[in-house]
Amino acid sequence: MSLLETIHLKKYFGDTHAVDDVSLVIKEGELVSLVGPNGAGKTSFCNVVSAYYTADSGTILFKGRDVTRDSVTARVKAGIARSFQLVNLFDDLTAFDNVALAIFSREGKTRSMAALARRDSAVTGEADAVLGQFGLAGKRNELARSLAQGERKLLDVALAYALRPKLLFLDEPTSGVSTRDKGQIMDTIAGVVRGEGITAVVVEHDMDVVFTYSDRIVVMHQGAILAKGTPDEIRTNEEVAMTLIGAAGPDAFTQRSDHARG
Numbered sequence: 001m002s003l004l005e006t007i008h009l010k011k012y013f014g015d016t017h018a019v020d021d022v023s024l025v026i027k028e029g030e031l032v033s034l035v036g037p038n039g040a041g042k043t044s045f046c047n048v049v050s051a052y053y054t055a056d057s058g059t060i061l062f063k064g065r066d067v068t069r070d071s072v073t074a075r076v077k078a079g080i081a082r083s084f085q086l087v088n089l090f091d092d093l094t095a096f097d098n099v100a101l102a103i104f105s106r107e108g109k110t111r112s113m114a115a116l117a118r119r120d121s122a123v124t125g126e127a128d129a130v131l132g133q134f135g136l137a138g139k140r141n142e143l144a145r146s147l148a149q150g151e152r153k154l155l156d157v158a159l160a161y162a163l164r165p166k167l168l169f170l171d172e173p174t175s176g177v178s179t180r181d182k183g184q185i186m187d188t189i190a191g192v193v194r195g196e197g198i199t200a201v202v203v204e205h206d207m208d209v210v211f212t213y214s215d216r217i218v219v220m221h222q223g224a225i226l227a228k229g230t231p232d233e234i235r236t237n238e239e240v241a242m243t244l245i246g247a248a249g250p251d252a253f254t255q256r257s258d259h260a261r262g
């Protein structure tokens with residue numbers, strides 16, 4: 001069943017067609033990777049769907065309802081959440097307090113409720129459970145600023161997850177971490193979203209990660225959709241390979257990652 005449908009969605013910045021007539025259906029429960037060269041429009045697409053940018057034209061249907069003109073808050077309430085390319089944490093608060101505050105904000109309360117959050121057993125129980133799901137229970141009392149980069153990325157995703165979305169946009173959740181940490185981060189994220197039946201759209205540059213974890217891949221180029229399909233279909237799509245890695249041949253992705261490893 002379709003969870004999200006964009007119809008002829010457009011967002012322009014002057015002459016830049018950041019999102020250019022994108023019609024896309026995201027089905028309930030799938031993990032979709034959104035890939036494309038720098039400037040392809042991936043983040044802009046996420047921003048328009050999550051209301052950080054206003055669409056110039058087109059329609060966004062979420063669970064069949066037109067949310068195109070709804071605010072960020074209204075879309076979060078409807079079940080759309082996102083994390084950002086640059087993590088969005090309160091650095092001077094502990095991992096636990098960051099999650100507790102996300103839970104409070106879901107309830108429409110504000111940062112000034114931090115002290116109260118710590119005494120609210122429903123919130124503390126849920127925050128600890130979320131930290132556990134993201135493998136961060138041992139980091140509960142550490143300041144966000146002191147966490148390793150991979151832990152910060154996971155905590156950032158945990159905050160978006162704490163909003164209890166039906167649809168979660170994750171903007172480059174593995175950027176800036178080692179290859180080994182990428183696997184661990186994606187294992188954790190995929191485990192949580194699949195376990196909870198959350199639909200996820202992941203912006204990602206690392207094609208090894210993309211091919212390993214995606215149910216479906218959407219390739220953007222110059223604001224538009226260049227291709228979409230299963231990992232096997234995208235892996236063997238020569239136009240996609242030329243656009244993403246500048247190499248031709250049906251095995252281009254495999255050779256490229258063998259080369260990178262070897």
Ligand SMILES: Nc1ncnc2c1ncn2[C@@H]1O[C@H](COP(=O)(O)OP(=O)(O)OP(=O)(O)O)[C@@H](O)[C@H]1O
Nearest residue numbers: 013016017018036037038039040041042043044045
């Ligand atoms: N707020 C903005 N103001 C002006 N131009 C913008 C804005 N946001 C995005 N753009 C432009 O829109 C185009 C698409 O950018 P976007 O960040 O969506 O691409 P991307 O595929 O996410 O790139 P990357 O992989 O580098 O993050 C780029 O040309 C970018 O400069």
